[in-house]
Amino acid sequence: MGRNLLMSSLENASFNILLQILFRCVTFIINAWVIRNVGHEVIGIMNVRLLLLESTILYLSREPFQRACLGQNGEFMWYHVINQIWLCVPLSCLLSFVFVYIWLNILPLGHPEHAFQYEFGCWSVALSCILELCSANIALVAQLYCFVKLKVVLDTLHIFVRTILFLSIIIYDKSLALIAFSVAQVGSITFIVLAYYLFFYWYIKYKPLYAKGALKSKLLPSNILERLYNNMDDFKFTSLRDFFPKYVGSINSSFNRKLNTLTLSFAKQGVVKQILTEGEKYVMSVSPVMTFAEQASYDVVNNLGSLAARFVFRPIEDSSYFYFTQMVSRDLPLYKQDQNKIQESCTVLSQVCKIVSSIGLIVLVFGFSYSRTLLTLYGGEEFVASGLPVQLLQSHCLAILLMAINGITECYTFATMTSAQLNSYNYIMVFFSISFLVLSYVLTYVLGPVGFIISNCINMFARIMHSIHFINNETKDTDYRPLQGLYVGKYFLITLFIAGCICKLSENNIFYKSILTHITIGMLCLIGVLLSWGYENMELIVKTYNKFMRSEEKKATD
Template sequence: MARNILKTSLDSAKFSIIFQILFRCITFVLNAFIIRHVGQDVLGIMNVRLLLLESTLIFLSREPLIKACLSDSKSHNWAQVLNQIWLSVPISATFGFILTYIWLHVLSGTEDKYLAQYHYGCFAILVSVIIDQMTQSVVLVAQSYCFVKLKVIVDTIYVIVRTATFVILVLWQPEYAINAFSIAQVLSSIVLSACYYGFFYWYIENLNVIKKKGADYKHQSKMFQDMHDFEFKSIREFMPYSMENSESPLNKDLVILTVSFAKQSFVKQILTEGERYVMTISPVLTFSEQSMYDIVNNLGSLAARFVFRPIEESAYFYFTQMIRREVPLLQQDQKAIVESATVLSQLLKVVTSIGLIVVIFGHNYSHTLLYLYGGHVLTDSYLPTTLLKCHCFAVLLLAVNGVTECYVFATMDNRQLDKYNYLMVIFSVSFLAISYLLTNTLGPVGFILANCINMSARIAHSIHFIRNQYGSSSHRPLDGLKPDKFFSILLAVSFVVTKLSDMYVYQWSIVLHIFIGGLCCLTTLFAWAWENKSLLMLGVERYKRRTSLINKDD
């Protein structure tokens, strides 16, 4: 593809961060509204039980196929790729009916007044996931051809439709909040699918007109520039077995890679959603307690959802395009390897710094945040504050694990992926066992501690892999994990100052307590910026260069 991979990855990260902030702010406000006006049990059913069903279906039917099909998309046989991605539809339908039966008839039930709504919700999740899978062929093409803004715009429309539908229905009939959630899920999925297919129908029609007229691409809209290699001539070609193909219907290597990712995704899902599975399968916590844990977990994961996840998604795409899985680094394009090592090091530096800031300031402002968010509902008990403080340490590990593991998954060959899958099985079994034991001993805090233990083990493996991969070269991307000296000193000073403020100032002035924390945070950020002037200047130069090119084109 003609478009610059690094530029596209950076754009994707930037727009995704903006979108995540918008989406999480909306979710943040909605959860506060639900817990104050609808009830904790309803929030537990929706955010834990029903969204876990959706998450499980997505990882079983979508994740492995998408990851495999994104690998080295420059050399795709699109007919084979689209045939493979459409397999997610029958897969999601098959697993969907099985899991829906389990969610309805095997797992512990809800109260009688919520039972009918819960049944409706399970089937609504199944329908919405199937609709989403029918859109994945278009989503894959959009991502492979770097339609970054399209994804952000469509996802924003999706969130707005889902949120507006839910809020309107809840305000109309608050006692049917779960039904409102279900209707919003299905409607937003339909809108998402219509937007993607509608855009590409319009785009292909216009692109075909331009090609027929022989117009100069440089004088056309920027949307049509650098698209000489766009292979689709009709919207029908997004369907399975629709493109001309002289080869076999499926690519054997992609199938093998998908199987490897499927094993990996199964284990990773358990590690990611393990506490929800434990809560769902065993009666460890009530729905009300589950909602309390979910609220604290969402608050503690704000940095991860706003910043880390978009960075990880863009970084995974970037590394899959820059580094070839089956070829040793010394035999690849060294310019690409140097750039990749530098990007990995800088990413580690950024996410580690963010994680340390969350640990230092989150510890002394957990109670403040919970009070501002939920009032006395969340602060009358010591448990939510303890959960949030523990979660701050998990955020640091989550930051490091996200970047290191996305690099590992993007560069491992099939043999290494299969080997790592067995290791992930050990991680998963250990995680479930530790979660169950610690939860029965420590309550909800045990979930967070179990997460920390498993993430530490996964980080250790990723570091070992990266160190071995770059061992024969002069590149040391893992140096990005070491925080700078002046930044570390100011972090320690900020912890002491904000701890004293939490003990003595917060009791009589919450505003002054927040002001002190804000001042310490700004000072710490200034120290980081001073020690990383070269990185910031590089970013400024790239921004100026890009702006000048845009103005020149205009």
Template sequence: MSKNILGSSLENASLNIVFQIFCRLLTFILNAFVVRYVGQEILGVMNVRLLLLESTILFLSREPFFKACLTNTAEHNWAQVVNLLWLTVPLCGVMSIFFGYIWLYKLPMSDGLPADYAFAVFSVALSCIIHMSSLVVQLISVAFLFNGFKIIVDTLMIVFRTILFVSMILYKAENALFAFSVAQLASTLFYTISHYIFFYWYIKKIDNDKKKIKKYEIPMNNENIDDNFDNEFPFKSIFEFLPGYMNNRDSTFDNKLVILTWSFFRQGFLKQILTEGERMIMTVIPVLTFAQQGTYEIINNLGSLAARFIFRPIEDSGYFYFTQMVKRDEKINQQNPSKIQESVEVLTNLCAIVTSIGFIVLVFGQSYSSTLLWIYGGDKFTEYLPVLLLRAHCLAVLLLGINGVTECYTNATADSATINKSNLTMIYQSIIFLGASCILVYILGPVGFILGNCINMSLRIFHSVSFINERHHDTNLKPLDGIYPKRLFSILLVVSGLVTTITQYYSMWIHLIVGTIMFACVMSSWMYEHKELVILGIKKLRKRRNQRLSKND
């Protein structure tokens, strides 16, 4: 665990961005394929109802344990961590039965459900349990910075699931839900088995390296041996990933991790409502048909490109980075000054990046939503409602970016007491969000979901910003300065918005050319006003390239 935390976090973020781009492109192609061969109704059932079931079970079973156990991993008693993480399997089983029953017998069925719906619910629930059986090795791959392996296995899983699903659809399109179910189960099994096979190989590799040292007395500065010792990998056998097998002189569970997990668990219910509120309303209250849900989901996926491609990887890597740099239970002014200074600079830069991306999407999205939808889905997606939905999503993207970074810092650095206090705040946020969404949907139609989500994001941003300011009030540090866009960048954004609003009434090619020029001007102004950040990024890339070249030599 002596690897550079910031460097590894940046590497993880960059790899995740590439992975998310690949996944989103694949998802868009798959959605278009499903709509063409099967229909929007099936897409609505799969992407709204069934994926909501999966996300609810996994989020409540996985997220609290995963977040708690990622905290300060260098000081873990891994036997206690393994024991704690395996509690997720029976917990996931209970939740699968509970939510599976609701999905089968309690949810409204106004449209009528397609064939194989019950089997699909069963498959999703079972796949969640299988997924949780590899949570230990998933955490280890993150904690010990196996970034390349994580991206490779995630990509292979997506490709495997897509190929299997498409093949079955082409063979018999009317069995779409059955194909979805089989692909879900098979890909989850592949994902779980792949993790165990990799770490079985890795442990064998460490053993072989140690034997070579003893036999041939290889110097300790050998590159491969250095890497293995630097990792300080504590697992000697694949069986130590199971509960009770690893040598442990302490109690069965780490009490601090248990308390932290419980805090995240209680928060998880509320956060799931805030995150998946629109899908929940669609599922519980039949305000939209399955076909309308399918259309909304397509627009929603398209509108959240930046969030999926860039924001989520930044959040995940940022969370891990901040958990290692900032201690939860100590005041900022009592911690290592160099670590705090670095973490503040990272938070400031992350805020600057996501805010700038959000404003660019907001400004250019108003003029280019119709063009993008036409390119993606043809004339049927350029009607008033899809364009309005995508334009509204552009505002949501800005708020999503700011909320993601500020909330990841809050969750990574808050102690258990603070997390517990925030649960009450989240209750109020959930009530406001659900109430606002229902009212806005009733008045404005589907766009009300997006506006309700914007209200939700605004409340969460306010809560996180308040925490961050309070955390640093005894210092001269200002980690949130990056939220405010700089002058030249702001001026050019306003000019770009005005110009592209006018050019959208001309031919598409003129509109695209002018937009490209204005976008280049905006990006140039941002790079000029953030020269230090750009130079830092270039240096990091050069350093990584030189390291790879030196290893190859």
């Protein structure tokens, strides 16, 4: 398509990291306000039960189709891709009725005073999922044609519209917290869906007028318009009708068999991966392990402990998956493919492995000494008095390290597996899922809420081992060893160990006397760790900087 896939993926990851920071900061502040003014039970219902319903419907409906269609590489006709992605809408309708029935009739609520608002919330979440998937087609096209800034702008607007709607209602009447949550979900999604279609209506309608030198607009400067339409001569859509399903004479002609097979493979995999991702919430919802108030406390600590994963790792994984699907063919051994692409993709994998592993180790080491500090600043001394929140957050630090490694290795694995390998892996994922549920249930009764995190760590470690085995097998006939990036460097590890010892001594001896001094010591240690990492990885930093500068120069000349 005449675009730089690596730079687009890096740009997408950068914007998504900033967007995640904005989104999580807003959400975190709102949750803190709701806890103090509404109560823990409502937070537990919203953040555990209702958001679990949304996650279940969206993931099972959208993920298989999106992952299959992202790797199309010009192999399929566009109408095959569009027809395929639209199948997620009827599937979401079916799953919505099934899961809403389960959420209302099988999963216990235990709070009759919230019964009406809870039912309204379940149906509202289902409706918002169906509406969101009505724009899955156009969002896929935007991603494949690298409309990175469009996604960033719309996601930012989504955050603000939802926040404004939620706060407007809850400030008016605190007892309507669940109603406010429901209205905000539906209203913000409706706004984003309409915005997607309006943008591409404008883009398609005015593109011919701007493409041939008539770059004049009262709203946008000419240089922005030039960049907007630069390298987009291959844009295949000439009308909004092209974004909708197209029947071409028969069902077999309208859909591609290979694309169907790939989608089915990801669908089988998606069920077990969703259980692995949200397993602790399913256990909380199905069994009386914790009350809604306890679930809310666990969710607050869980969200705090997962900030690094959501801010950094998830955007990197999404962009890396898109990059690897475009660079590596699923159906050919690496030595039979374009070696320039394979070399670049292996280099990128190695560098990303090193970066995320380093971040994970920093979080692990500093998290053990600063979990109590962070929780004290957020919830006060009473919040950490029992010691459980501190244990939960420290356990999360280990989970973050494993999450970092698992995310990128599994990302490459899923992006390059053949359909047959994906089908085989589905059986392994079933074993992982069953083991995870059993471990979660058992360890929670033995160790309390910490058992959720420990069982998750065990499963992530097993998945890492499988991904490492796959990548080593795939690269054994080549000279590339991308997993060497998991070794982060001798000087970095030594500096990190020394910093961890200093910070732990500071927590034991200085924290209770002066929390500000304790934080200052941690910041100085962190600076030393980052300098040692930069010293050992100067070549990577220089390459990244040069690539970024070349990209900016190219944009300036365009």
